[in-house]
Amino acid sequence: MAIPVEMPKMSDTMEEGVLVSWLVEEGASVSAGDVIAQVETDKATMDLEVYDDGVLLKKVIQEGEAVPIGGLIAVLGEEGEDISEVLAKYGGGDGSAAPEPETKAEAVEAEAGQAPSGDGAAEEAAVAAGPEEGARIKASPLARKMAREHGIDLRTVRGSGPEGRIIKRDIEALLAGAPVEVPEAAPKPAPAEAPAEAPAMPAAYDVERISQMRKTIARRLAQSKFTAPHFYLTVDVDMEKATAFREQLNELAEAQGRGKVSFNDLVTKACALALRQHPYVNASYLEAEGEIRLHREIHVAVAVAIDEGLITPVIRHADRKGLGQIAEETRRLAEKARNRELQPEEYTGSTFTTSNLGMFGIDEFTAIINPPNACILAIGAIRDVPVVRDGEVVPGRRMRLTLSCDHRIVDGAVGARFLTTVRQYLEEPLNLLL
């Protein structure tokens, strides 16, 4: 008689367990009370004991896989016994007993791989896979038909019916561009008392539907800000040498008929080089997977404001690219972003992000981390300021950089060291060429 070994409920809040390591090989004999594996719950890593004697006929799940409570982990029995019935009972054979956690992991990965903003396709993927958004949309048959006819995506509609059911009036309101009436609102006025046409009141506000892009930005930024504990480090960078350096570069560029290098490009390059030295800044904290990823490649995203919102084109391998190349690529991607022509691979997969509001005269600000990055660098305007040098007040050129760090992975000293490296590059910009 084959005996299934199921995932036990090891804590009150446990929903699934991850098999961390197998301690027994297939084919080995085990006795009741033997520990055959280690299982990680939401709280701790615990021993998995068997309650029967027998041979470990099959390890149904592999190390690192998650199984919900009651899911099949292994099968015990007698040597050579047919276990297909047990496997079938738990929904299939070879390791497929845990399809749910797998898809869940994929979903998280898909989520993690996304830029803070995306187009419809990216949003669709998130909606399809996301644990919350994946829920069935409740809509009356009529509302579905109307949405179909008018090309309305029901996911963009807020339902005013019971349990959020989308109903006719929600679609009508959307088509009319008006806010949806609340169900508890006063009933329609009786025709006897009020003439059909009440005097129109001027609306106190204009209504704009939340775009998919804005929705994605909102969701991702809220997720970032609420789950990643942010802290901020600011440095004032002396930009005198960088200014002179850039002037020289651009004279050369002009002579060669190439595009100019911006201060932003200098910062991008400085960050990329600094990231090489500070792997914990070029990292991702992936709670669901229970892992920290230290990225081997350096992909710096540059936040670009477009009419619809924000998008972050990525300069891939920025540490290996020359300033001219970075300048050219940034310009090209920003242009594509403004034309909404960016392909998903051009705005996903960053390992670090910069955001620049210097052109608006903003001296200093803090940015919200672009998940799953560990940090984002906010770049302020370059100011001519009086500085004290050798006891004298002299003119200086300064720029403030503020690094937002996810404290789950980047500690204060790590962030400070990284920022120091960035400053050093900008204050001795020739190093950017080495």
Added chain:
Amino acid sequence: MHSDMAELQFREAIRAAMVEEMERDENIFLMGEEVAQYNGAYKVSEGMLDRFGPKRVIDTPISENGFAGLGIGAALNGLRPIIEFMTFNFSFVAFDQLINNAAKIRYMSGGQFKLPIVFRGPNGAAGQLGATHSTSTESIYATIPGLKVVAPSNPDDAKGLLKSAIRDDDPVIFLESEVMYGLRGEVSDEPDYLIPLGKARIAREGEDVTIVAHSKSYWIALRVADRLAEEGYSAEVIDPRTLRPLDIDTIVASIKKTNRCVIIDESNPYASISSEIAYQIQDRAFDYLDAPIRRITAKDVPAPYAKNLMEYYMPQEDDAYEACKQVMYAG
């Protein structure tokens, strides 16, 4: 408006239909308990014995199975009987005649026999008469292929529909409600005033919700529609009149306009005419529904005797009103 109208009670309208048809066709006769000498338990056939004589207005013993079978035999032989049940609850005694014979003879004879017979009488609950006198039988008979089921809500319809039922060559179950026998209304005097079977009546036009209700439930529907109108909602009220064949086209057309439906039906709810109507609506107009169809029926128990329980048992106006508000998402 018809050219000639007289104000008649529901019972008088039924009598007028029978009298007019019996004068027109001598093959028609009326048979049942107390229909002749006593003038009918509810005085529906008052004066008919004097008018047509004992061969055409026939008193029977208490023997539903017998006289229903007798009527079926007569119909097979070319007569056109009208069989009155003192209450349709007693028709259950004649179930075999109605279901195995009346409903199936045309089919089983390959169309060689037709069966022009009307089974009529009071249906449903009326005051405190106990469970065995209070069944609304329309849902039961409407499930039987081969039977037509008619349940008018007012004197005019009663007359026009009964005349059509008598002229129909198939067995018709014609359901009256004893609490409506005294109901007065304008009734057409036209000699051949026929309302076709299988044609619903749009009793009241509206935009916001369709209420389907037959027989006395129709009057609940009208009161609900009035209450809704006071709040600015317009309910369309449809009286199907014939439950089999059902005029689903008219109902569906209305649903396509209002997108919402409430059915009021005095029968017990399970596998009933209201469930059938709800099914057919979703089958035909699913994409036009903005809310689940609601129905208000008798409670799913035998009718109680106690007055307060009896009242509770019947479909409630307040429930129907609330159901309309719900399907309109009107709070």
